[in-house]
Amino acid sequence: MNRYHIQTTENLFGAGMKYPLLFSPLQIGPYQLRHRIVMAPLTRMRAAKPSLAPRPLNVEYYSQRATPGGLIIAEASPVIATGFGNPGVPGIYSDAQIDGWRQVVDAVHDKGGVIFLQLWHVGRVSHSSLQPGGALPVAPSAVPISAELKTMTADGKPAQYETPRALETGEIASVIEAYRQGARNALAAGFDGVEIHGANGYLIEQFLQSRTNLRTDQYGGSIENRARFLMEVTRAVIEIWGADRVGVRLSPYGIANDSGEADPMPLYTHVIKSLDPLGLAYLHFIEPRSSGAGRAEVNHQNVPSAMVLFRPIWSGKLITAGGFTGETAEAAIAAGHADAIAFGRIFISNPDLPRRLARGYQLTPYNRATFYGGEETGYTDYPEHDELEQA
Secondary structure: OOHHHHOOHHHHHOOOOOOOOOOOOEEEOOEEEOOOEEEOOOOOOOOOOOOOOOOHHHHHHHHHOOOOOOEEEEEEEEOOHHHOOOOOOOOOOOHHHHHHHHHHHHHHHHOOOEEEEEEEOOOOOOOHHHOHHHOOOEEOOOOOOOOOOEEEOOOOOEEEOOOOEEOOHHHHHHHHHHHHHHHHHHHHOOOOEEEEEOOOOOHHHHHHOOOOOOOOOOOOOOHHHHOHHHHHHHHHHHHHHOHHHEEEEEOOOOOHHHOOOOOHHHHHHHHHHHHHHHOOOEEEEEOHHHOOOOOOOOOOOOOOOHHHHHHHHOOOOEEEEOOOOHHHHHHHHHOOOOOEEEEOHHHHHOOOHHHHHHHOOOOOOOOHHHOOOOOOOOOOOOOOHHHHHHO
């Protein structure tokens, strides 16, 4: 048994923790977590090139943020070469990528942590320069992203989004198979589970929402048909992992990447009720107030709360994310709205975030300019609290 596993939570973070509910145990699938602070999946665009495999710098980054009995959801990783929307993100479809991720997983396990991988296909949120052979990105329908938003080319330059190519009905099975293979590859890399990225305007959400899905086949039209792709992907991934090691991330009321459903309640009520009987490890929400936070600082006001709206129809474990503080995270758990809280941007600049929240230590602010691409700066050079004290 790893030595980290036999320590009590008080041994790890000290007695008299500021947020006792955040530091209470939680069962997620077969894993007994020691606290409820989850590291959210965060695109950082620092994979090796041209392999797009994780490298030693990525290993260090994840190892810094691993804690005994803590859950990390590793950054979104395309399951197929057509699934990329940004340069420098790691994939999960090649042997080199599997090997690179295995080094990350081993480092997290050495710290006693639990790590899931987020499976990704961006759909229309891409550019032809990032696609094999310079082809157009694929999507449920040929609906472009608003001209007001810009994408990034393979060489990191801003560009206009292109009108995607609508997937033929016969092609959809191969995309689902790519998710299945991505899940199989994540298993080979040693991950503890996987999360299906069904949020933020990417391919799965493009199928879900009526403004991006204009199809007239069995994958379009009714809510049931629009949810079919998500359900088929989820069942394919469950075939590899078993349901209790699979999570799904959704963003009801989200507006990221020009997404959004005119009336989200019927759609997401159907989706969540369809997922509920499967016995998933967890459902993971992005709260509407933080939709689009990857692009800019946002705090949308007067928007609904996904966890409050949908918790009554979800019987499993619920993780939620979106600009939480220690206080608001503790309150969400106390109210029964969520079982765990995922932290994103503030986990970037505070590699020892669980300990800082446990002790009430001051948090280091993040530098948005260093979020995407680059090397150590803004990635592995954020100090832990004790290092600041000794400086």
